[in-house]
Amino acid sequence: MVARYDSLALLTAVALVLSGFAASGQEAERKGIPAPPGHVFKTIISGYEYRSKETRALQDDDLENPGFLAIERATDMWKTVEGSEGKSCMSCHGDAETSMKGVGAAMPKWSEKLNKPVNLEQQINICRSEHMKAEPWAFKSQQLTDMTAFVRNQSRGMPVTVKTDGPMSPWFEKGKQIYYTRVGQLDLACASCHEQNNGKFLRADFLSQGQSNGFPTYRLRDQRLIPLHERFEGCMFDVRGVPYKPLSDEFLALELYVAWRGIGLPVETPSVRN
Amino acid sequence: MGAINRRQAFLLGGGLVALTLMPMTADAEPSNDAAELIKKFTGGKEAASGKISLDLPEIAENGNTVPLSLTVDSPMTADNYVKEVLFVADGNPNGGVATLMFSPLSGKAEASIRIRLAQTQNVIAVAKMSDGSLFTERKTVKVTIGGCGG
Amino acid sequence: MADRPRIKLPKEAKQGEIIQIKTLVSHLMESGQRKDAQGKTIPRKIINKFTCEFNGKAVFACALEPAISANPYIQFDARVDEAGTFKFAWTDDDGTVITAEEKITLKA
Numbered sequence: 001m002v003a004r005y006d007s008l009a010l011l012t013a014v015a016l017v018l019s020g021f022a023a024s025g026q027e028a029e030r031k032g033i034p035a036p037p038g039h040v041f042k043t044i045i046s047g048y049e050y051r052s053k054e055t056r057a058l059q060d061d062d063l064e065n066p067g068f069l070a071i072e073r074a075t076d077m078w079k080t081v082e083g084s085e086g087k088s089c090m091s092c093h094g095d096a097e098t099s100m101k102g103v104g105a106a107m108p109k110w111s112e113k114l115n116k117p118v119n120l121e122q123q124i125n126i127c128r129s130e131h132m133k134a135e136p137w138a139f140k141s142q143q144l145t146d147m148t149a150f151v152r153n154q155s156r157g158m159p160v161t162v163k164t165d166g167p168m169s170p171w172f173e174k175g176k177q178i179y180y181t182r183v184g185q186l187d188l189a190c191a192s193c194h195e196q197n198n199g200k201f202l203r204a205d206f207l208s209q210g211q212s213n214g215f216p217t218y219r220l221r222d223q224r225l226i227p228l229h230e231r232f233e234g235c236m237f238d239v240r241g242v243p244y245k246p247l248s249d250e251f252l253a254l255e256l257y258v259a260w261r262g263i264g265l266p267v268e269t270p271s272v273r274n
Numbered sequence: 275m276g277a278i279n280r281r282q283a284f285l286l287g288g289g290l291v292a293l294t295l296m297p298m299t300a301d302a303e304p305s306n307d308a309a310e311l312i313k314k315f316t317g318g319k320e321a322a323s324g325k326i327s328l329d330l331p332e333i334a335e336n337g338n339t340v341p342l343s344l345t346v347d348s349p350m351t352a353d354n355y356v357k358e359v360l361f362v363a364d365g366n367p368n369g370g371v372a373t374l375m376f377s378p379l380s381g382k383a384e385a386s387i388r389i390r391l392a393q394t395q396n397v398i399a400v401a402k403m404s405d406g407s408l409f410t411e412r413k414t415v416k417v418t419i420g421g422c423g424g
Numbered sequence: 425m426a427d428r429p430r431i432k433l434p435k436e437a438k439q440g441e442i443i444q445i446k447t448l449v450s451h452l453m454e455s456g457q458r459k460d461a462q463g464k465t466i467p468r469k470i471i472n473k474f475t476c477e478f479n480g481k482a483v484f485a486c487a488l489e490p491a492i493s494a495n496p497y498i499q500f501d502a503r504v505d506e507a508g509t510f511k512f513a514w515t516d517d518d519g520t521v522i523t524a525e526e527k528i529t530l531k532a
Contacts, residue, residue, distance in 0.1 A: 052335045061446075063432040066495040069450045073427055204418030220336035223453075223494035238422045274335040339493045350503075363491055367457050370489035374500075379483045381442035381503030387486075388493040390455070 030199070033264050040195060041209065046265050047217075047273055050199070050208035055220065059272040067149065067218035067270025070142075070225050074150030077143065083134025089147075092131060096154055104152035105267050106161050108256050110168055117171050119255055120148045121227065122247060139246045145225045149216040152269035159266060160213050162259040175257025178250055184241025190254075211262040212255065214271025225270060228255055308362040308369030312400055315360045315373075321400050321408035326359075328399055330413045337391045337417035346383035346401050346409070350376070356383035358402045365395025391417045429524045431512065436529045437504040445476065446499045449514050449522060455490035471522075473515040474498055479508035504528055 032045035048056060062068050078089045078096055093099040108117040118126065124147050125136035137144035164172040179190045193202060194210030201207070215228040226234075229246035232254060236243035244250040312321075329343035346356045355378050361371035376383050389397070398412040427450040437443050449471065456468025468490060475485040484500040502510070507529045514522040 052331060052333075054331045054341050055335045058339075058341065063430055063446045063448060064497060064499075066448060066497070068430065069427060069448065069495060072430065073450075202422075205422045220339035223338055234422065343499075366491050368489065368491065371491040372489060373487040375482075375485040375487075376500075377482050377484065379478060379481055379503055379505075380501055382501040384501050385484070385486075386497070386499035388497050390491045390493055 036263065039263070040261060044211070044262055044265055045198075045209050046213055046262075046268065047208040047211050048214065048268060048271060050206055051273060055272055055274060058218075058220075059268070065218065065270065065272055066223075067216075067225055067272065070146040070149050070216075070218075070270060071153050073142075074146040077147060078150065083128065083132035085131065085133045087132045089127065092127070096150065100151050100154035102155050102158055104148075104269065105155035105158045106163070108252060108259070109163065110166070115167075116249070117168060117252055117256055119228075119247070119252060120151055121229075122252075124148060124151070140227065140230060142224075145216050145227050148227060149225055149270050152216070152267060155267045156269060157266050159264045160259055160262050162256060162263065164256065164260050168256065171253045171256050172260065174250075175253035175255070178254045179257055179261075183236060184239035186239040186241075188239045190235070190258075209261070210258065211265055212258045213262050213265040214268035214273065216269060217271045217273045220272070220274050228258075306364065306366060306369040308364040308398065311362050311369050312360065312398065315358075315400055315402070316408050319408055321410035323410060325409040326399050326401055326411035328397065328411050328413045330397055330415050333416040333418065334391060337393070337419070340389050340391050340415060340417075341386065342389050342397065343386040344374070344384065344399060348383045348403065350378055350381055350383055352378045353404065355380075355404045356401055357404050359383075359385075360400045360402075361387075361389070362398050362400075363389070363391060363395055364398065365391070365393045367392065371397070391415055393417050393419065429512065429514065429522060431524055431526055433502075433510070433526055433528065435527075436531050438531045440503065440505060442501050442503050443528075444499065444501055445510070446497070447474075447476075447512060448495060448497045450495055451514075451516075453490065453492055453494045453496060457490065469517050471496055471514045472517055473513075475513045475515075476500070476502070477511050478502060478504075479506065483510070504530070506530065 030045050030049035032043035032049065035041045035044050048059065057064070059065055081088045089096070104120055107123070108119040111118045121139060121144055124144065128134045129136050182189045182192065190210060193207050198207045198209045212228050215231065216225040218224070219226045229251045232251050233243040233246060325347045327345045331340065334340045344359060346359065348354065348356045350356065356376045358376070359374045361373070362369040363371050371389055372387060374385050391397070394414070394416045396412045396414050399410065401409045403409070429447060429449040432446040434443050451471050452469070453471065454466055454469040456465065458466045460466050470488060470490055470492065472488055473485070474488065474496070476483045483502045486498065488496065508527070510526045510528065512524045
């Protein structure tokens with residue numbers, strides 16, 4: 001245990017050394033929302049608040065935000081008939097602006113049929129294979145990420161509202177356990193960076209609370225939309241650990257728990273992040 | 275705990291590597307063809323300073339997408355306008371970034387684009403006016419490499 | 425890559441008014457610097473030219489290099505002296521051209 005605290009202290013020391021070249025704007029007051037009683041944070045803050053003014057500007061204007069290229073592609077896909085049932089998304093759901101409003105803000109949600117929670121990507125593929133009799137889209141495929149962003153975008157501005165009680169409760173606990181478990185050669189947990197050190201630099205990175213309200217997000221690094229589980233994979237890879245698989249039970253539990261950590265934050269999909 | 279254990283030694287090493295990799299100053303060697311591109315654009319004539327204002331972040335959040343805005347002070351009338359603006363970057367694999375072509379119909383000599391910068395370096399703009407006069411301006415952008423956003 | 429370009433400009437303007445035009449087009453802008461998993465260089469494939477004309481007259485153009493970010497965003501201005509049509513064209517290295525048009529009317 002002693003060694004563990006020492007190593008974190010050492011990393012924090014590195015972070016402090018690096019914080020010397022903090023960009024202007026990043027020191028500005030970060031706005032958030034008050035957390036409900038019993039929450040880990042006093043104030044829940046979106047990743048938007050941790051980004052530079054230039055990056056925020058890219059998100060502030062829908063025409064300047066490259067994430068909207070994906071929304072536009074999915075707007076067309078929503079109406080496209082695929083599979084042997086001769087159906088499109090629209091055949092069952094009609095106008096996405098009304099039928100999908102609020103749906104993305106409340107994912108993952110419990111599936112009675114599967115007896116487990118499902119997230120948006122999984123629900124889209126369930127629709128495709130069961131109702132459209134079309135091939136499910138691969139995770140990280142442009143189509144699946146575009147459609148996920150499109151459905152989430154219908155909840156833009158609405159608060160994140162996941163259910164964590166009832167049958168979700170063990171999944172929530174599992175997600176929490178993963179969040180606090182140190183992994184990889186760098187021996188870091190999600191909490192090491194995003195709970196204990198948000199607002200500080202770790203090497204060149206300005207750490208946020210690690211909120212998921214903007215996902216899928218347009219990352220400047222990748223110059224494309226990144227789904228949440230790809231970001232989880234990236235974090236685990238960055239700490240030199242072996243990531244769980246996208247859409248695995250582990251990442252689904254983590255998605256649920258991380259959504260709760262951002263409860264009440266407005267959905268920003270498609271957000272722009274570094 | 276007296277002696278440093280293996281994990282601590284590893285992390286300390288990691289920390290030192292991180293420090294060595296940090297781009298602290300704008301000392302990128304102009305190793306690419308940026309200077310030749312400017313020479314070709316100006317025909318070897320000297321460009322004066324002034325007239326151009328560049329809006330670039332001091333530190334780019336990610337070098338793959340750096341917003342760049344340009345304003346050139348010009349009335350943009352039929353007999354007095356900005357014809358072309360060359361952008362080069364002196365620390366990329368290739369110096370060329372973009373050449374903007376304005377006309378009196380542009381109304382204003384203003385534009386915004388997004389550029390890639392492989393490391394900390396200078397972005398240089400050279401404007402050619404309708405009377406053949408030349409102006410230049412440059413800005414250093416710090417680009418952080420490595421880490422989660424790398 | 426046959427996505428519709430995104431373009432924003434006002435629907436109408438006063439005669440002589442200078443308007444702002446924002447354009448965004450979906451493109452990987454493969455720089456020619458990257459390598460694939462086998463270590464082979466991925467060939468360059470970018471949008472190398474953008475043009476905007478109004479009623480057949482050149483307004484703004486640019487030549488682009490691999491140092492332009494993916495999904496190129498280009499913002500510029502235009503003076504509107506008459507009603508008419510803006511024509512936009514993005515030229516790919518492979519010779520294909522993405523085009524778009526936007527009409528503008530004069531405010532009474």
